[in-house]
Amino acid sequence: MYGLSETDRDLQARARALTDELIPHEEHAEAHDGELPDGVEAKLAAQARDLGLTATNMPTSVGGRGCTTLQVVLVQEQGGRVTNALAWLLTTPPAWWPAVANDHQRETFLLPTVRGEREECYAITEENAGSDLADLQATAVRDGDDYVLNGVKWHVTSYNVADYVFFQAVLAGGEHAGEQALFVVDKDAPGISVVRTPAYTHTIAHHHPVVAFEDVRVPATQLVGSEGDGMSFAYEWFRFERLMVAARCLGAAERLVDEMSAFAAGRQIGGERLADKQLVQGMLADSLTELFAARTLVYEVARGLDAGVDVKVAHAQCSMAKLFSSEMAGRVADRAVQVFGGRGYMRENVAERFFRELRVERIWEGASEVQRAIIADQLGKRGRARLL
Missing domain, CATH: 2.40.110.10 (Butyryl-CoA Dehydrogenase, subunit A, domain 2)
Incomplete structure (x- = not known):
């Protein structure tokens, strides 16, 4: 599905396996200001490096994994399934830096960052x-x-x-x-x-x-x-980060769909499954449909970047991906809280944590209103056919 290659699917599976190991640590992190027990984070970070899941966006010339944009999206999407930023160990250092770093920057900052020694x-x-x-x-x-x-x-x-x-x-x-x-x-x-x-x-x-x-x-x-040159680096960073925000929102929405579907299937109300209530079915159906649409959009934008799409078109499309995916994930999180009911308001529940955490995705790296302005501006300058 989605036209992924065997290499893509292998990388995706490795990322999923690691994030499955992170998920059991969420409640501890929630209860301890985001921190994990001594040694746990370092162990997991080393595991991420060993699995080839760090510096995925960096060229092999500086020790990175040399992944395609789509492959970086696949890894970050799996990271999005985890709350409390535990998956931030799936590092993506600045991809624009290798081309412009002088010898001092390369040896002092860039290479150690790719190796996971600096942040x-x-x-x-x-x-x-x-x-x-x-x-x-x-x-x-x-x-x-x-x-x-x-x-x-x-x-x-x-x-x-x-x-x-x-x-x-x-x-x-x-x-x-x-x-x-x-x-x-x-x-x-x-x-x-x-x-x-x-x-x-x-x-x-x-x-x-x-x-x-x-x-x-x-x-x-x-x-x-x-x-x-400062603005050119900032714009490149924003394009990349907006796509990564979109990717992580896909992972969050997938986790929420899975969790609320499982809960609704097992929850009995008056002798009936919660999943058989039509209003609940509507929330599940809308969430799954919007996730499918968002994932298709994000993967297509990533493939366009890999194919060398015009930078102005890329700017608009990355904004589209962030806008739609972040808004989608927010709606899914709201529905998930509703499906879980009172349980969804407890911090031990994944829906409650995502309900709080996903709100910022509509703000940082450019608020949704900024993304709409960028998209409309590019539509006016380039026309619909160039952007779709």
Whole structure:
């Protein structure tokens, strides 16, 4: 089904087997701020590497798995079946980096990350910019052989477990003044501090603090690419991450369909199975149908990327995939809570956890409203036939 090759199915099966091992740890993570017992996470991460499920999006030239986009989607889809971000050990380092990394970045940051020895985070979002990257206030000023960085970044996901940061800023002065640049910065560099660490709806071990950069000095060797390239990397990252959000939403919806179907089949109400109640059947049928439609869309977008579709078309299609899949998963989660009834409101229940966790998929990497604006803009510029 879905035209998957034997290699695709083998990779998918390996990812499913590993995520099946992660699922029993969800309730412990939920009860312990997302954390697992000592040694468990490291063991599972090593298992993911041994199974070839890490750095799937990275070329073999830097030690990655060299998978197709569709294959990366298949792995991330299985990761989406697990709550509490336990499947984030299925790493996908920045695929745009190998082409532009200098020798220092390659040896110090990139290669160790692909090997699983280092972890990155992104300091891009700002309080008043939201999804509009063109409105950043953070600055970078060239000073001899260094750059001096200033700015306050919000929602710096995984900051507490990362050891280096990608920092995006507007260049102040020089030939590219007003354009954006991206820097890779050691987290322990002087001038970096956590302003506060807000509590979020989900229960995961990766925090999203507000982080201040005050006169942080980094060598010019830690400029990624060239001055003015920052937006191109951000756009590529957003295209990729939007597709990965869509993939994980497929996995979440599949898990929810399976769980609520099984519950409805076994639950007796007045001598009848809950699954035989027509209103419940309607929720199950709608959920399965929407999952089928979303999966078909996401796989097709992934195949287009592998075939080299025009980047502007890809931008719109990745937005379509994220928009439809994240909205779909949210509806499925809502139905699942309803099918489980009071049980669905208990944190020990997978429907309750996904109901909370999936809400952010309609916000981060560009809110649903932003995706709609991107899609409509590309429709106006390119027409329906180019996008479908």
